[in-house]
Amino acid sequence: ETGVTQTPRHLVMGMTNKKSLKCEQHLGHNAMYWYKQSAKKPLELMFVYNFKEQTENNSVPSRFSPECPNSSHLFLHLHTLQPEDSALYLCASSPQGAGGGTEAFFGQGTRLTVV
Amino acid sequence: AQKITQTQPGMFVQEKEAVTLDCTYDTSDPSYGLFWYKQPSSGEMIFLIYQGSYDQQNATEGRYSLNFQKARKSANLVISASQLGDSAMYFCAMREGETGTASKLTFGTGTRLQVTL
Numbered sequence: 001e002t003g004v005t006q007t008p009r010h011l012v013m014g015m016t017n018k019k020s021l022k023c024e025q026h027l028g029h030n031a032m033y034w035y036k037q038s039a040k041k042p043l044e045l046m047f048v049y050n051f052k053e054q055t056e057n058n059s060v061p062s063r064f065s066p067e068c069p070n071s072s073h074l075f076l077h078l079h080t081l082q083p084e085d086s087a088l089y090l091c092a093s094s095p096q097g098a099g100g101g102t103e104a105f106f107g108q109g110t111r112l113t114v115v
Numbered sequence: 116a117q118k119i120t121q122t123q124p125g126m127f128v129q130e131k132e133a134v135t136l137d138c139t140y141d142t143s144d145p146s147y148g149l150f151w152y153k154q155p156s157s158g159e160m161i162f163l164i165y166q167g168s169y170d171q172q173n174a175t176e177g178r179y180s181l182n183f184q185k186a187r188k189s190a191n192l193v194i195s196a197s198q199l200g201d202s203a204m205y206f207c208a209m210r211e212g213e214t215g216t217a218s219k220l221t222f223g224t225g226t227r228l229q230v231t232l
Binding site: 033040041042043045048056088090092103104105106107108109111 | 119150152157158159160161162165206208219220221222223224225
């Protein structure tokens with residue numbers, strides 16, 4: 001069972017819709033991330049949060065709006081998306097400040113289709 | 116310039132055989148970490164193995180080992196005694212900078228491994 005849970009697992013939305021992706025971790029991690037995985041492209045880091053503060057926005061369009069109300073929860077609010085935004089959106093968390101192989105733990109992703 | 120290069124889009128290996136998945140990287144940072152992840156069809160990225168840039172020995176985790184050649188900037192994953200359940204996408208990733216910072220990872224394009232009977 002993954003320590004990082006993403007909901008929903010699948011989402012189909014129209015270009016005028018507003019929806020939100022949710023990510024939850026109970027691993028005690030302080031850093032959380034959103035990644036986008038498009039077909040035949042490497043995973044792209046979108047946003048980074050450390051201790052609830054956004055520390056990185058990787059030139060992501062404003063139609064994607066992240067929210068991190070606490071260290072355990074991360075949201076990605078979506079509005080007026082484009083078909084090219086269809087992808088697998090992966091959430092991850094990691095223990096900030098823990099040295100060595102501080103790997104990121106990933107959720108199972110939300111498969112988003114924009115129609 | 117691409118920081119992580121995986122040149123094998125797909126690989127086949129027979130069950131019980133060993134297979135090497137290639138990864139080369141590019142960085143000017145003296146401190147970095149290299150990771151391998153497995154992504155089955157379910158979508159979850161599963162951490163397999165980690166190699167730090169200052170580690171003297173190659174990392175091993177069960178059937179997984181990392182062939183780290185620093186001068187050649189390569190970090191190949193070796194899977195021994197392949198099993199049918201090893202069929203998945205495999206991603207090499209790199210974190211630059213000191214440990215203790217957030218694990219911002221740069222990923223390669225992945226290699227799809229198919230284990231056959």
